[in-house]
Amino acid sequence: MKKVGIIGWRGMVGSVLMERMRQEGDFQGYEPSFFSTSQAGQAGPEVNGTVYELLDARNVALLSEMDIIVSCQGGGYTAEVHPQLLAKNWAGYWIDAASKLRLDEDSIIVLDPVNRNVIDQGLAKGIKKYIGGNCTVSLMMMGLGGLFAKGWVEWITSQTYQAASGAGAKNMRELVEQMRLVGENAQDYLDDPATTILNLDRNVIDTLRNPAFPTANFGAPLAGSLIPWIDSPMDNGQTREEWKGVTETNKILGLAPGTIPIDGCCVRIGSMRCHSQAFTVKLKKDIPLSEIEQAIGEHNQWVQLVANTKEETLKELTPARVTGTLDIPVGRLRKMNIGPEYLSAFSVGDQLLWGAAEPVRRMLKIALEYIG
Ligand code: NAP
Numbered sequence: 001m002k003k004v005g006i007i008g009w010r011g012m013v014g015s016v017l018m019e020r021m022r023q024e025g026d027f028q029g030y031e032p033s034f035f036s037t038s039q040a041g042q043a044g045p046e047v048n049g050t051v052y053e054l055l056d057a058r059n060v061a062l063l064s065e066m067d068i069i070v071s072c073q074g075g076g077y078t079a080e081v082h083p084q085l086l087a088k089n090w091a092g093y094w095i096d097a098a099s100k101l102r103l104d105e106d107s108i109i110v111l112d113p114v115n116r117n118v119i120d121q122g123l124a125k126g127i128k129k130y131i132g133g134n135c136t137v138s139l140m141m142m143g144l145g146g147l148f149a150k151g152w153v154e155w156i157t158s159q160t161y162q163a164a165s166g167a168g169a170k171n172m173r174e175l176v177e178q179m180r181l182v183g184e185n186a187q188d189y190l191d192d193p194a195t196t197i198l199n200l201d202r203n204v205i206d207t208l209r210n211p212a213f214p215t216a217n218f219g220a221p222l223a224g225s226l227i228p229w230i231d232s233p234m235d236n237g238q239t240r241e242e243w244k245g246v247t248e249t250n251k252i253l254g255l256a257p258g259t260i261p262i263d264g265c266c267v268r269i270g271s272m273r274c275h276s277q278a279f280t281v282k283l284k285k286d287i288p289l290s291e292i293e294q295a296i297g298e299h300n301q302w303v304q305l306v307a308n309t310k311e312e313t314l315k316e317l318t319p320a321r322v323t324g325t326l327d328i329p330v331g332r333l334r335k336m337n338i339g340p341e342y343l344s345a346f347s348v349g350d351q352l353l354w355g356a357a358e359p360v361r362r363m364l365k366i367a368l369e370y371i372g
Pocket of ligand 1 (some may be wrong): 007008009010011012013014035037038050057071072074097098099112133134135166168169173249327351352355356
């Protein structure tokens, strides 16, 4: 029986991965082992009635017995352990949620509803590193996959509205903590309907600007505000998150770097775990909206066209609606008044599911099928 080692299973991405694997009955047909960098020897997760003892995630000899390793542990761990495995001539498959190996020449960014052909070619060529993509990029490609598949895209700008979860569990807590403080401090004003709106507004802004307001993780208030900066700076004025758009999209599609130009502004907002994006797509030619809708809607089973009406938008196209589901609604679809080749669209997706755990979960199944 093939052996699969799972590391990072109790982290945020790893927990969502475990939840999905249980839902889908994925723990079958192979022998799983669970590793930890801090809890070796302790009881790990229960799977199909067995409680697995945690193995040491730094024990390279043990790891090298695995046919497939799935890591949701983080880039530091990958940087530390993956080279040691290679030094032992380990020939297994490394499937990773971290970005560390994403742009290596001999790695594939996995998003099989979009690039199954690239994955299959990679397996056939003997590539062993399969890495989940950046959440924003994966969610864009799930939503607009039909346009890419048709070869209609000349370029895209994407303005993002990204959730707290993309920054980690501590940041999710900090956002809710900020919301609590705002609500608590405003309570008297809210309870008194006679309060003028300017007094309520002043109260909220006083809370946000109070030096004691909890911003240790985000570095600025997010509740009642936003932060137009995600990740580290690049030399060209982009943030790394913005740079990933063009870099990863082309790699996912198996295209040469920069073939399809993509750029935009990535913004953190007070959503818990859904990223949203507003797209301007420059099409290569004037394509009727009905054909565009068909191409997008038929591309994969998770994308869901939302009629460009207020009722449908409020019902279907919000983080509150989409969170915790695999749905990728795409709406606000219309030709822009700039010209008939310019398309506007808006999409929402759960960044821990299609943005992180789901492509990794599916890649494990693909790799298991491949090695038989
Ligand atoms: P995380 O929640 O910080 O978990 C990583 C590890 O931290 C766990 O596997 C666990 O490892 C350890 N840990 C220590 N204290 C813990 C606690 N109280 N609860 C749970 N785990 C604890 O990391 P993550 O956000 O899932 O990210 C993992 C990787 O996925 C990163 O490379 C990240 O960049 C990437 N990624 C993240 C997202 C996202 O939205 N968060 C999206 C795509 C990719 P031990 O058992 O070994 O101690």
